[in-house]
Amino acid sequence: MRSAFKLAAAAVGAVALLSLSAPAGAQQETTLQKILKEKKIRITGELTSPPFGILDKDGKPTGSEVETARQLAKDLGVELELVQVPGPQRIPTLLSGRADVAISSLSITLARAQTVMFASPHGALSVVIAGKKGVDIKSAADLKGKRIGMTRATLEEQEVPKIAPPGTNIVFFDEHAATIQAMLSGQIDAAGMAAFAAQSVAERNPSAGIEVKFTVKTAYYAAAVRPGDHDLLRFINTWVFLRTQDGTLGQIYEQHTKVKLVPLPVF
Amino acid sequence: MQGAGTYTFQFGVVFANLDKLLEGAWLTIQLSAMAMALGLAVAVVCAFGATNGARPVRWAVRGYVEAIRNTPFLVQLFIIYFSLPAVGLRFDPVEAALVGMVVNLGAYATEIVRAGIESVPRGQIEAGRALGLSRLQVFRFVVLFPAVKAVFPALASQFILLMLGSSIVSAISATELTAVTNTLQSTTFRAFEFYFMATGLYLAMALGFRAALGAIYWLVFRRGRGAAA
Numbered sequence: 001m002r003s004a005f006k007l008a009a010a011a012v013g014a015v016a017l018l019s020l021s022a023p024a025g026a027q028q029e030t031t032l033q034k035i036l037k038e039k040k041i042r043i044t045g046e047l048t049s050p051p052f053g054i055l056d057k058d059g060k061p062t063g064s065e066v067e068t069a070r071q072l073a074k075d076l077g078v079e080l081e082l083v084q085v086p087g088p089q090r091i092p093t094l095l096s097g098r099a100d101v102a103i104s105s106l107s108i109t110l111a112r113a114q115t116v117m118f119a120s121p122h123g124a125l126s127v128v129i130a131g132k133k134g135v136d137i138k139s140a141a142d143l144k145g146k147r148i149g150m151t152r153a154t155l156e157e158q159e160v161p162k163i164a165p166p167g168t169n170i171v172f173f174d175e176h177a178a179t180i181q182a183m184l185s186g187q188i189d190a191a192g193m194a195a196f197a198a199q200s201v202a203e204r205n206p207s208a209g210i211e212v213k214f215t216v217k218t219a220y221y222a223a224a225v226r227p228g229d230h231d232l233l234r235f236i237n238t239w240v241f242l243r244t245q246d247g248t249l250g251q252i253y254e255q256h257t258k259v260k261l262v263p264l265p266v267f
Numbered sequence: 268m269q270g271a272g273t274y275t276f277q278f279g280v281v282f283a284n285l286d287k288l289l290e291g292a293w294l295t296i297q298l299s300a301m302a303m304a305l306g307l308a309v310a311v312v313c314a315f316g317a318t319n320g321a322r323p324v325r326w327a328v329r330g331y332v333e334a335i336r337n338t339p340f341l342v343q344l345f346i347i348y349f350s351l352p353a354v355g356l357r358f359d360p361v362e363a364a365l366v367g368m369v370v371n372l373g374a375y376a377t378e379i380v381r382a383g384i385e386s387v388p389r390g391q392i393e394a395g396r397a398l399g400l401s402r403l404q405v406f407r408f409v410v411l412f413p414a415v416k417a418v419f420p421a422l423a424s425q426f427i428l429l430m431l432g433s434s435i436v437s438a439i440s441a442t443e444l445t446a447v448t449n450t451l452q453s454t455t456f457r458a459f460e461f462y463f464m465a466t467g468l469y470l471a472m473a474l475g476f477r478a479a480l481g482a483i484y485w486l487v488f489r490r491g492r493g494a495a496a
Contacts, residue, residue: 088449092458095274096454115456149440153453171360171440172450181345185352187360 031225033102035078039097043069044090044102045082048177050200051256054103064256068122069103070225071248075239084173088153091116094226101236105194107155107219108192117227119236120266122249123218127156128216129199131183131190133209140214143168149188151179158194159217184208192216222262241266274459281460284451288461290469291447298365298443299476305421306372306429307364307380311411313373319402328377330473335374340436343367348439364436364443379421383414395477416488423480427473434469444468455470 035041045066046053052065054129061082075079083099093117094102105125108118112125129148131137137146140163147169150156154176171188173179180201190213193201204212223240225232243249248262281288317328335343347370348363358366387410395405415422437446444465452461 055446085469088453091456095456095458110452112456157450157453172442172446173440174449178345178349178440181349182440185349185401187348187352187357 010212012018016198030231031229035076035100035232040079041073041076041101042081042099043072044081044093044104045069046085046087046090046104048175048224049087049105049194051167051196051258052194052238059165062256064089064123064253065103065105067177067252067256069101071243071252072103072236072240073241074100074245087151088174089128090153091224093156094224097115097226100225101232102224105221106224109155109158109219111158112224115227117229117233119223119225119233120240121222121264122240122244123222123253124218124220124262124264125155126195126215126218127159128195128198129160129190129192129208129213130201131213133211134188135213137190137213140216142213143166143190144191146167147171147187148190149173149179149182150192152161154192155194155219156216158255160192163216173207196259199258199261226237237266276460277457278464280455280457281464285457286446287447287451288464288468291442291444292472293439294361295430295433295443295445296472298361298368298433298436298441299426299472301365302368302372302429302433303426306376308374309369309373310380311415313377314384315403315406317377317381318384322325328392332374332377332445335371336378340362340367340432341438342373343371343421343437344439359419360436360439360441363439364433364441367436368429369430370388372425375425376422379418380424382414382419382421384410387414388419419484419488423484424478425474430472430476431469 029037045061047055047061047063047066049063049065051063053061053063056062061084066082069082070080083093085093085099085104086099087104090104090106091112093099103115104122106112106116106118107125108121112118129137129143135146136142143163144165144167148160148164148173150160150173152172152174157172164170171182176197178195179188179191179193180197182188183201184205185239194213194214198210198212202208223236225236240249244264253259253261312493313328313331315326316324317332320328342466343362345359346368347367348360351358367467377409391409392405396411400408433443434445436443437449448465452458
């Protein structure tokens with residue numbers, strides 16, 4: 001017991017010494033400088049969210065956001081380390097410093113903009129209500145009394161409750177996979193999800209008869225960085241501008257979503 | 268924490284949502300308490316089957332215990348919630364969570380109770396049989412009480428583990444403490460603050476359960492020893 005205390009005291013002392021010995025006022029290395037020096041960029045990868053991030057037949061990560069992350073790493077001339085995250089952990093992973101950039105179909109919202117800095121958008125997505133053919137939902141008013149599932153920390157989590165009438169039973173899951181499974185097994189009547197996801201689910205499970213009931217909202221998504229990483233943000237904005245101009249980002253988007261990319265605003 | 272030096276803690280939003288967190292914690296407590304009672308009942312029945320039952324019964328119990336103890340709790344929950352509807356057995360999330368917890372705890376507790384049963388001296392069992400008691404009567408009046416008493420600390424640990432493990436049921440949309448925390452952190456983006464609060468609440472609940480289990484032990488096995496035995 002006593003030696004454990006000694007060890008702990010020594011550790012505390014060492015940490016204190018280290019922090020004291022750091023030259024006061026020295027310029028702190030920025031995240032962009034660190035990426036270039038270590039020749040490695042760590043980007044979040046959400047791999048249960050088709051068509052943005054998914055494992056291909058060989059179990060290799062792919063999808064429009066994963067390929068976008070690859071392109072960014074390539075253009076920076078550094079190695080890509082994909083930090084696998086579940087949807088709700090995209091922003092916490094970035095804020096805790098385990099990833100340098102979040103590129104995981106993060107739609108731009110005011111609420112999120114209070115904790116992370118968004119780059120200019122590089123893609124667009126619609127949130128829809130999807131369900132089996134027999135379920136009678138045509139508009140928001142029909143959601144009343146129904147069990148509507150959705151994944152935490154997504155655009156649908158923010159948008160669907162706004163349009164849902166009182167008496168809608170909204171249930172949350174941690175993963176898109178769980179939300180989709182709940183819809184397929186009939187544990188929920190319908191689900192809020194990205195239009196692409198609904199399309200992909202419908203294609204993969206033709207017998208389930210999944211269809212889009214109505215569109216809730218269309219939004220733009222972008223890369224996000226930690227507050228204060230201005231040089232990295234500026235680089236990504238420049239990169240989005242150039243790669244949108246030469247059609248690279250549009251090509252990645254269309255290849256994975258099978259939908260033509262709408263003109264993207266810049267901010 | 269390289270590169271994360273800009274984070275500032277803001278706990279105001281946590282306290283503004285304290286009622287929701289406490290609601291979640293209350294469901295955790297209810298689920299855990301019910302699962303402890305039902306799981307112990309399952310365990311006692313299974314342990315009786317494993318020690319006194321016919322060979323097929325022993326095998327059945329063995330199979331149940333091994334199947335549950337060697338598969339992940341999350342997968343068990345997914346089977347109960349997502350797969351059983353395919354065969355017509357539909358549970359809502361809280362029911363599915365409770366069933367999953369009872370089934371899971373039952374398997375672990377069966378092994379613990381069985382160990383307790385085997386710790387009862389054979390002489391006592393033979394004495395019971397010599398007095399003309401049936402196997403069930405011997406189990407009920409001679410074996411069960413000292414067996415559970417002997418393994419009560421191990422059972423209590425398993426109960427606490429179950430309570431902490433209940434955080435997993437958020438995956439099937441049961442709105443216990445972890446689910447509420449996840450929802451709040453994903454809408455407010457104050458992940459660290461909410462997880463710290465949830466950690467504190469879990470710690471408080473674990474200590475509370477430990478105290479309650481200690482009180483039960485004292486009431487049943489010490490104070491009431493003469494009457495119950």
